[in-house]
Amino acid sequence: MDFSPYKALLNRLIPLSYQQDTETLLAGLLPDADAQTRYQLAAEINRLKAPCLRVLDLQQLFPEQCRQVFHRGLNHMLPPKLEQRFMQLLGQYNGDYTRGLYETLLADLAAMRKQPALFNATPWHQPGFGTRRKEPRVQFVTPAELHLEDGHIQVNTLDISVSGIMLTVPPGLILPQKVSVSFPALAELPEFACLAEPKCFQLTQLPVSAKEQEKTQRQERAALQRIEPDSAWQEALSLFIEQNRARYGQNAEDLYSTALAQCWGQTLLESGLGQSLFFDEQGELQEILCNRFGKKLLEYWCHEQAGDLLPVLLPPERILAMAARQHEPVFLYGFKLKGKKDSYYFAAEQSQLLQKQLLQQFICEGQRAGTLQLYHLSIRPVLFTDQITENLDLLGKERLSPLKWQLWLTPLPAPEPRTLLPANGRLLLPWLLTSPAKQITPVLLRQSPARKETRFRFETPVELLLDDKPLHGASEDISVAGMKLMLPQPVELTLPATVHISLPELNKLSPDWNLKKLPYRVVNISQGGKVMHLHAIQGAKGHGGSRFFSALLNQNQDKLRARAEGSQQPAWMRWLIRQALQQLSGPAFLLGRNDGGFYVQGSLASPVRQRLMTMLTDDKRLAQLGLLITRQLLQSMASALQRPDGKSHLVTELWITEKADQTSLLQVNPAAEQQQQLMAGQDRVTVCLAAVNRLQLRQLTLNVPEWNQLAEVSLYKTQLLEQNLAELALQCQIFNITDLARARVQLNGPAAAPTPPQD
Numbered sequence: 001m002d003f004s005p006y007k008a009l010l011n012r013l014i015p016l017s018y019q020q021d022t023e024t025l026l027a028g029l030l031p032d033a034d035a036q037t038r039y040q041l042a043a044e045i046n047r048l049k050a051p052c053l054r055v056l057d058l059q060q061l062f063p064e065q066c067r068q069v070f071h072r073g074l075n076h077m078l079p080p081k082l083e084q085r086f087m088q089l090l091g092q093y094n095g096d097y098t099r100g101l102y103e104t105l106l107a108d109l110a111a112m113r114k115q116p117a118l119f120n121a122t123p124w125h126q127p128g129f130g131t132r133r134k135e136p137r138v139q140f141v142t143p144a145e146l147h148l149e150d151g152h153i154q155v156n157t158l159d160i161s162v163s164g165i166m167l168t169v170p171p172g173l174i175l176p177q178k179v180s181v182s183f184p185a186l187a188e189l190p191e192f193a194c195l196a197e198p199k200c201f202q203l204t205q206l207p208v209s210a211k212e213q214e215k216t217q218r219q220e221r222a223a224l225q226r227i228e229p230d231s232a233w234q235e236a237l238s239l240f241i242e243q244n245r246a247r248y249g250q251n252a253e254d255l256y257s258t259a260l261a262q263c264w265g266q267t268l269l270e271s272g273l274g275q276s277l278f279f280d281e282q283g284e285l286q287e288i289l290c291n292r293f294g295k296k297l298l299e300y301w302c303h304e305q306a307g308d309l310l311p312v313l314l315p316p317e318r319i320l321a322m323a324a325r326q327h328e329p330v331f332l333y334g335f336k337l338k339g340k341k342d343s344y345y346f347a348a349e350q351s352q353l354l355q356k357q358l359l360q361q362f363i364c365e366g367q368r369a370g371t372l373q374l375y376h377l378s379i380r381p382v383l384f385t386d387q388i389t390e391n392l393d394l395l396g397k398e399r400l401s402p403l404k405w406q407l408w409l410t411p412l413p414a415p416e417p418r419t420l421l422p423a424n425g426r427l428l429l430p431w432l433l434t435s436p437a438k439q440i441t442p443v444l445l446r447q448s449p450a451r452k453e454t455r456f457r458f459e460t461p462v463e464l465l466l467d468d469k470p471l472h473g474a475s476e477d478i479s480v481a482g483m484k485l486m487l488p489q490p491v492e493l494t495l496p497a498t499v500h501i502s503l504p505e506l507n508k509l510s511p512d513w514n515l516k517k518l519p520y521r522v523v524n525i526s527q528g529g530k531v532m533h534l535h536a537i538q539g540a541k542g543h544g545g546s547r548f549f550s551a552l553l554n555q556n557q558d559k560l561r562a563r564a565e566g567s568q569q570p571a572w573m574r575w576l577i578r579q580a581l582q583q584l585s586g587p588a589f590l591l592g593r594n595d596g597g598f599y600v601q602g603s604l605a606s607p608v609r610q611r612l613m614t615m616l617t618d619d620k621r622l623a624q625l626g627l628l629i630t631r632q633l634l635q636s637m638a639s640a641l642q643r644p645d646g647k648s649h650l651v652t653e654l655w656i657t658e659k660a661d662q663t664s665l666l667q668v669n670p671a672a673e674q675q676q677q678l679m680a681g682q683d684r685v686t687v688c689l690a691a692v693n694r695l696q697l698r699q700l701t702l703n704v705p706e707w708n709q710l711a712e713v714s715l716y717k718t719q720l721l722e723q724n725l726a727e728l729a730l731q732c733q734i735f736n737i738t739d740l741a742r743a744r745v746q747l748n749g750p751a752a753a754p755t756p757p758q759d
Contacts, residue, residue: 048100119626127265128582283316335366393526396572490529592727
């Protein structure tokens with residue numbers, strides 16, 4: 001029998017059947033039904049009230065949200081929404097876990113998976129700022145005394161650093177914003193006696209993720225930061241941490257989350273559509289971060305070298321004008337017109353073309369030339385806040401010091417008008433690019449080794465003659481043409497510089513070699529001036545040091561150990577990467593795929609796009625891609641990317657209409673007629689562009705400094721990191737293109753009379 005017509009009736013009868021007779025209820029509610037129908041309905045009610053022993057475990061579908069729900073000997077793993085529904089249904093079924101409850105939850109689950117809001121939620125990550133605490137901390141438990149107004153309370157520490165601690169406090173205890181803390185147990189040691197004197201700490205908010213909720217329920221935790229400066233405390237805690245770091249270790253969870261977020265950010269940078277460009281205070285282009293997908297863009301803006309016309313596309317006037325309105329993204333149109341002898345480039349911002357009523361003419365000319373390009377530009381000031389700047393060498397500081405502005409340039413699909421206007425290139429002459437090109441060398445994310453020849457680990461005393469004063473040091477490695485010199489104290493030089501060195505020990509080997517006052521050029525200075533990178537200056541008869549090391553290496557190559565050339569990035573390049581990731585042009589989602597299907601593994605925040613962040617954030621301030629994209633849509637996009645048509649990225653437009661009654665309607669790639677109707681209506685319309693690409697992690701090289709630290713602290717966390725990265729399948733970045741869509745819809749409207757060009 002089909003019970004679907006009686007579904008609402010059955011839902012009403014089940015709670016009542018625990019207090020009244022089922023047949024009496026059916027006779028009163030269905031007086032016209034025959035005896036066979038009432039009998040089958042009564043049998044169905046009894047079946048739904050029968051006990052169920054099946055465990056609901058939804059960890060594969062909701063890996064980040066599930067938590068344990070214990071009921072009468074069965075441990076269920078449910079996300080919060082289904083847990084709430086589970087408790088609600090228990091009230092209807094008299095507190096029993098029945099077949100009806102089980103089937104109802106399965107039906108709700110099926111409906112949830114079809115809804116966009118049921119993608120698993122994850123915390124927003126800031127991939128560019130490194131570890132949450134900038135100083136080393138060790139996991140150490142020791143008594144700490146809280147000095148409150150109504151008395152003293154003794155608690156225990158969970159971890160400790162020079163300027164902060166994490167404590168376990170009794171349940172229900174509410175700490176003030178400022179509290180004095182002392183360490184009575186540590187103060188019993190002679191060298192740490194100063195820790196008995198209380199110092200003022202400030203309560204800081206703990207970042208609580210879904211995984212940490214269960215821990216927070218079991219034990220209350222509080223994070224405190226010391227705000228009262230004290231040199232004795234500073235020295236004592238620094239000494240204690242340095243002495244006990246090997247014994248107690250660093251916080252593996254903090255390192256793990258930092259390394260994972262850094263890997264996500266580098267994955268986005270290496271496989272995304274956008275390019276990050278850096279400008280100085282005058283708006284001149286200085287650096288271009290380029291991935292493998294940016295090759296076409298560099299070839300497009302190429303005169304003699306790849307990308308040398310980008311300074312023409314982004315002149316200082318445009319950069320400084322954009323810097324004055326940082327929070328407004330700019331849509332830039334450009335096309336290349338090939339003449340008989342040369343190529344002519346045109347570029348204009350959408351706002352300029354709309355003001356002159358020439359947007360449709362510009363697009364038509366670009367489509368007629370077949371080279372129309374559209375870019376999304378987002379500019380922000382450079383932030384010199386990353387701790388990695390402390391490790392920059394002299395060349396890195398010189399290279400990064402001029403930088404003032406960072407710009408994300410992202411290609412978007414160019415619009416195609418229905419009808420082309422008659423050709424009239426004279427109207428576009430104000431936007432002809434005629435400035436001279438500037439030679440720019442793009443920074444590739446995969447750098448080749450700086451030294452092209454094999455170098456060997458070899459330590460020998462070196463005497464450096466600097467300002468006619470000898471300075472003694474030692475070599476760390478040698479090669480025929482260069483040397484790495486370690487000095488006991490830092491030196492200051494302005495590059496380029498020439499120095500003279502002597503090798504006293506090697507000079508004693510044979511009177512045939514004169515290894516005194518050999519001229520070397522200082523290529524770089526690192527580690528605060530204590531490391532010099534030298535290159536031999538070849539004279540007319542050859543360099544004495546190069547000739548000596550050639551003979552030394554030929555005769556002793558089997559005894560010397562060659563230094564491996566690693567794939568590590570220079571510190572200035574890592575800084576450029578992290579600077580680009582701190583201010584993404586749009587929030588991004590990293591998706592994994594396992595036996596349970598697609599799930600959101602990580603979410604990268606974009607603080608400069610607050611409206612997009614708000615739209616993709618749920619009530620618990622967690623990131624939810626499901627508020628915009630359904631699982632079915634994501635699966636279809638993934639299938640399209642796997643087709644052998646050469647597509648690396650797939651873009652999809654999502655139109656969100658917010659009505660007056662607070663409801664919203666989501667439409668995917670609506671037709672042109674629907675777009676005009678939506679824009680003409682009174683409702684608020686937001687248009688988002690989702691750029692999705694399929695990840696192939698084996699093509700990526702993740703140079704993350706925190707990875708090595710994590711491998712030293714926790715092998716298990718390192719293996720977990722590798723497993724999570726192995727499941728990466730898709731990447732999705734979101735852009736707000738409402739202004740672009742509104743201007744594109746107007747292209748097909750009545751054409752306005754164009755403004756004639758000024759003489």
